[in-house]
Amino acid sequence: MMERSGNKRFYLGVVLIAIGGLLMLQRLNLIPWDLAEMLISWQMLLVAIGAISLMNGNRVWGVILIGLGVFFLLPEFIDVPREIRRLYWPFMLVLVGAALIYRQHGNRLHMPGGSVGKSFDEFDDFVIFGGREIFINSTNLKGGRSTSIFGGVEYDLRQATLAPEGAIVDCICVFGGTGIKVPLDWQVRNEITTIFGAFTDKRGDTFRHGQLDTSKTIVIKGITLFGGVEIKHV
Known part of the structure; x- marks a missing residue:
């Protein structure tokens, strides 16, 4: 059990080091501003937390968070029609609701809990x-x-x-x-x-x-x- 906890903290440490390193590179103007703005964003935070969740066995929430992060990053790479962009938040609510229903039917997760x-x-x-x-x-x-x-x-x-x-x-x-x-x-x-x-x-x-x-x-x-x-x- 303690070995699993050590893995969890190792992954968290890697993510924090990566975020701190990116912030330092951005402050030193060593990476393009557009790239820095994308990497240091709330969308990438969702991806990072999703990755931690996946590595710690929370597969459902991990996939959902990574999917949401990537979904919200799409406009940075391609021209997304306004009609589709209007579906972002309803789509997120549907995903979260589906995850809660899945969890209620026996999947043991640590987020959220009881x-x-x-x-x-x-x-x-x-x-x-x-x-x-x-x-x-x-x-x-x-x-x-x-x-x-x-x-x-x-x-x-x-x-x-x-x-x-x-x-x-x-x-x-x-x-x-x-x-x-x-x-x-x-x-x-x-x-x-x-x-x-x-x-x-x-x-x-x-x-x-x-x-x-x-x-x-x-x-x-x-x-x-x-x-x-x-x-x-x-």
């Missing part, structure tokens, strides 16, 4: 343009990885029991967020790197530091980029 239950000792979740609420009741929770891009995921760990050595949760939030509900006696250690993001512990007055059990420690690691991680009890 609520699921897990008894795994380790978890691995990847959410794009959607949200999931996940209840975990593991009796030996070791931690996991959570990646959210333009979406959010919330974990309810209040019925879980930590492994004797504690747990480590590695979060990546890019224009997204992760919420984690924990028991009152758990000690939470923040090791998040925030870039235009935030880490907040909203338990506030619902617990006293004297109630914390140092033998029950969960470490929150990772990075937030225009996103956030939130710890709470209710």
Whole structure:
């Protein structure tokens, strides 16, 4: 499971490096303006997110996002009649609706989501343009990885029991967020790197530091980029 998560983050890293590299070349005037405008566009963003989805097993949404990106890029290459261009957004709605119906009939995807239950000792979740609420009741929770891009995921760990050595949760939030509900006696250690993001512990007055059990420690690691991680009890 962790190997699959490593692949996911590898692909995300490649995409971010490619986008950053293109932006640098464009700023240095090393690529033609017309080409830069096409490559650094919301249409190509759809293609990139679709490619990530495909590589992570979300075939339906991956194909749809790539198809939409290419469809909206067509006017850059060919002269599309106005009558066809008027069908762009209705066509997109039909595609998204068809994908939702397909997903409802048993295809397990991570975008958008609902609520699921897990008894795994380790978890691995990847959410794009959607949200999931996940209840975990593991009796030996070791931690996991959570990646959210333009979406959010919330974990309810209040019925879980930590492994004797504690747990480590590695979060990546890019224009997204992760919420984690924990028991009152758990000690939470923040090791998040925030870039235009935030880490907040909203338990506030619902617990006293004297109630914390140092033998029950969960470490929150990772990075937030225009996103956030939130710890709470209710």
